[in-house]
Amino acid sequence: MVTMKEISAQAGVSVSTVSLVLNNRDKGRIKPRVAAQIRQVARDLGYRPNLMARSLKTSHTHILGFLSKEVATTPYAGPIILGAQDAASQYGYVIMTVSADDPRSSEETEISALERYGVDGFFLAEMSNRKAQVPSSLQNYPTVLVNATDGHPASSTTPNQIHHTGIAPDERLIGYDATMRLIHAGCTRIAYVGCSEPMLAEGLRLEGYKEALREAGLPFDSSLVTAVLNNGPALHSVRELIETQHPDGIFCFNDARAWYVYDTAARLGLTIGKDISVVGVDNHRIFAETLEPQLSTVELPHYEMGYWAACKLISMIEPERELDFSTSPRPLRATLPPLDSEGDVLIHCSLVDKNSVITQ
Known part of the structure; x- marks a missing residue:
């Protein structure tokens, strides 16, 4: 296992400097050029953080709950999960997926199961774009809707009701x-x-x-x-x-x-x-x-919606953390909205030109 001491030796900086960078506490403390160099050395050496140790220090488990409504059971929208997994893995998180459309189990039962693992936040993903109703049990968790927008009006005066951020195609x-x-x-x-x-x-x-x-x-x-x-x-x-x-x-x-x-x-x-x-x-x-x-x-843009949603959820859990779309492990085929977007976010889809349209 690669240690911070090995990274510090190769990067020519102190172990404490490496610790600040790899724990995402370098902003305003470490020069961006030095931080980028440390992260590159860590990647080159194959550094993997000890998530158990980190969770004890930060009170975060680095587990995200993925509540799937038909997404996990159909290959059609499967790239949503792939995009979310890629982003989660990139930033040191893992995803636990449960199906919310199984008639043998209620939605609240599945949420409770994820809660027992101490998840830091939730995705609520739909197979087709719709207005979703966010369960009341998720009101106190960072939650992002995927391929859906919140059916609860942002202007509503309902007590304790949060209008959740959701990403969907611009239909x-x-x-x-x-x-x-x-x-x-x-x-x-x-x-x-x-x-x-x-x-x-x-x-x-x-x-x-x-x-x-x-x-x-x-x-x-x-x-x-x-x-x-x-x-x-x-x-x-x-x-x-x-x-x-x-x-x-x-x-x-x-x-x-x-x-x-x-x-x-x-x-x-x-x-x-x-x-x-x-x-x-x-x-x-x-x-x-x-x-x-x-x-x-x-x-x-199923993959892109999943990738953005995971980045958004992580940014809600760790507001001080800097996330960069340009480091996506796969090519992004649609332009992603800024992570500081609030409420409903629509993504402009790409037109793939082939041979079914008359050539002028």
Whole structure:
């Protein structure tokens, strides 16, 4: 095991200086250049802090509780956990994950289980963007919502009620950016294949679609909009839309619904990317690797939301600690909001351009 004494010898500084830096108490005491050098030497030597000893000194266990609502049981949003784990590991924390959707156990039971381990703070993660209700038992803990925003109004005067910070995709900008991509490709008759389920994202993406049309001087035509669920009825609705309305571009609520457009185009002898342009949402691996031509899509930043949420939670637990997004162990494909953001935080998603949009 690498010791602080070994690090001090190689860095040419005292052991006390190394201790200040590696315990994140160097701000205002140690020159930034020296602190950066010490951290680099520690990384090069493979230094790992003794978390048990540190917890005795700081009263922090360096354990974070991850309360999953469907996230842990589906591969779709799994990168949320990966992002949170990467950030936690980077800053000396571990994550304990429990599922809050198991019918055999209540949410409060799972929270109590995590409390028994002395967790320093909680994540509350949703599989799809929604307004979440934070359990009252979490009011006294640092808590960050992931892929969700707090359903409790920030302006409420309810006693002892905290409006928790949450990070979610900017759904309105998803619709706006996807539609603008089609407009910039020269499309003038743009359809929207939405979702018939009552989802927060549906209304906001439709709003962004309308905003882009308005900004481009294109009229909104309700006959170019259809909301579908899945299987045969969805395929029938999409075919009817294309056959009767003849759109030259289609924005789809997600990549799964874009598949119905691809299927219909093949049946009608239309070529995606030539006769009709398509943009989806998700950058879902299955559809991204299966559809031909490859689908242009807006990527949901699951990894980035998990990474930001863990950094935010750690900054709440250790306010004096400096955290740096540039040291992320994996490339960040979306720009992260500042950590000093309060309340609801929205992340601008990246549009991944492939081959399903007409080339001008």
